[in-house]
Amino acid sequence: MLSSLRALKRDLAAIATTLGASRPSPVVQTTRPVPARAHRRLRVASIVRETADAVTLVLEDPAGAPIRFSPGQFFTLVVPLEGEVIKRAYSASSSAADGQRVAVTIKRTPDGRVSKYLVEKARAGDSFEVLGPSGSFTPVPATHERLLVLVGGGSGITPLLSITRTLLATEPATRIALVYGNRAREDVIFWDALESLATTHGPRFRIRHVLEQPSAGWADPAGRLDGEALARELDALGEPDGPTTDYFLCGPEPMMRAARACLEGRGVAAARVHQESFAAAHASAASAPTSPQLVTVLIRGDQKQFVVAPPRTVLETALDAGIDMPFSCTVGGCGTCRVRLVEGHVAMEEPNCLTADERTQGYVLACVARPASPCTFEVP
Template sequence: MSAKYFHLTVKEIIDETPDTKTFSFWHPIHQAISYKAGQFLTLIPEIEGKKVRRSYSMSSSPNKDASLAVTIKRVPGGLVSNYLCDNLKVGDAIETMEPMGHFVIEPNPTKERVIVLFGGGSGITPLMSIAKSVLPVETKTKVYLVYGSRNEENIIFKKQLDELEAQYSNRFKVLHVLSQPSYTWIGYKTRINQASAVTFLKQDFAIDIAKAEYYLCGPEGMMQHVEAAIKIFGVTDNQIHKEHFFSAHDEKAMEDEDEAGSLKEQTITIQYEGNDYTVVVKPHETILDAALRDDIDLPYSCQAGMCTACMGKCIAGKVSMDEEDGLTDNEIKQGYILTCVAHPTSSGVVIEID
């Protein structure tokens, strides 16, 4: 099934921090876009004559906010985050794909639960949507947020979180954790790691760790530490939801320049829309990166192995994936791959894309 595309007009732009802006959009005329708290939009700006795609989680709540909003933090040297923060103006229209993603919550008024949100930096965006959506609907549910930022001025949504905490004072608690605060900061000065995560849950929130539901979104290291900490207390995989903003490939490549050492340049064939394309995939590239470099207009969205928009089938040769969570075991057995996280590991690879 092919994805739907929309053109959204910018309604308002809010400066959240010195490097982060919220862009809210009007719904298209005659057609409200429906989405779930925690999902993302894929924005498709045209930069220097080329369309590029990046995913941004919605910071708005589907059941509370009249318009859709995304919140974008500049990545130093990053193409799209800086382009949008510098150029997108109120009244401009931008192409987007329909909302996608499985990092979602569906508020249910009959539920009474404990939900713990762990966020770092721009990872607050889907968590903000989740908190704003759950609190008014699930009137017996308690929500706890641990939010890691560098310093006071980098805390995204500080005022909105304070207001939400005041409004739901007996059911919503926020703990700001700063890694490099000013000397006047009286809260925690630490990173979110395995040991500090346990302290927050046991001492600050005093919750039964084993029984809560967890939503994690932030740097990979932070999410790994929190997951390891809560699993010691018996939390199971189905209680843990994670959103990755960057693919494992990006993060590995950022950390370890030798990561591509075991991969070799391979020439592959991509069968798409009745054409056979020959593409050279370099060791640092994914199959999708290589195809886009050659201007082959393959389908994609999140570029992080989660949305399945880039799914193809490997019908010859061998392919490895940095991240397999987006596919079922059965799909993997049948040879399906996600081109945004896939690398050819043998000669003669042929990928078929519907």
């Protein structure tokens, strides 16, 4: 319900923007998650090495079809690796105004299977099955004057850069301030791209780097980007918070927790604080069901039954059985596959995007749910 309300709100805002704007933007899309049939194969057109640990893959449709997304959304890459097919979400880092290509930027995670593979082995000419776009970490399009404050850490810069690139190009009345925390200068992904945007767009885009381990001669802020550091940076911006200021946070969980607490302490309404979490859902071996279970799905007045065998999820098995269940990201990140558990028990991969309210109301995510007993689900 919450996500459909959010999607409705965005759609209405987008329509209002289009009706009210003298020059409607052809680019910034509404962000209702793209429904199930959005698989496509995209080819790596080129690769940019951003830092020792991060690469950008520029993806294109081999047939030249457009690639549409809203700034801040992510795509799910399906990567065949060591006999397995693994899915991982990666946010677009390029401008949604491009239309023909999308760039995703991957930072190698310590012991991470897919990120290590992509950073070390991906080559131009490779192709991947891709799902999406997904996600609602995207500003409502606007024509009025407003300020977006973006707070990022490490690879969390990716959706923030897409937002920055897109809105600087399409929304003349939007100003953006970015506070970006990293360990050291050499870890900063997109240093040059950010400097270039700041030079081109002058006062409309300001950036503050906060480095934990700066080298000698660093004159800007040093230390961890915690609540105190963020408060100092917000003061330095000299922009009073107001009803048209929105905050977008993406980075390590402790950084986002500190940022939320800092903003709350400054009286910023929670509705104006948006965050994207890169924490991926993982099946816990301890709670993973071990025996096949009968599942009943109530969908559009119809009743379907199938057996889910471990380690498959409810969504995977339903789609194999030809049942038209809604989905988009397949990694617990977008909420499109939300269903109500009417009867039975499931083990779900955590963390995922379900809210506490949704859990209380009995919702589960079919893409990361494995039945631990016979189950009945209702598709809303």
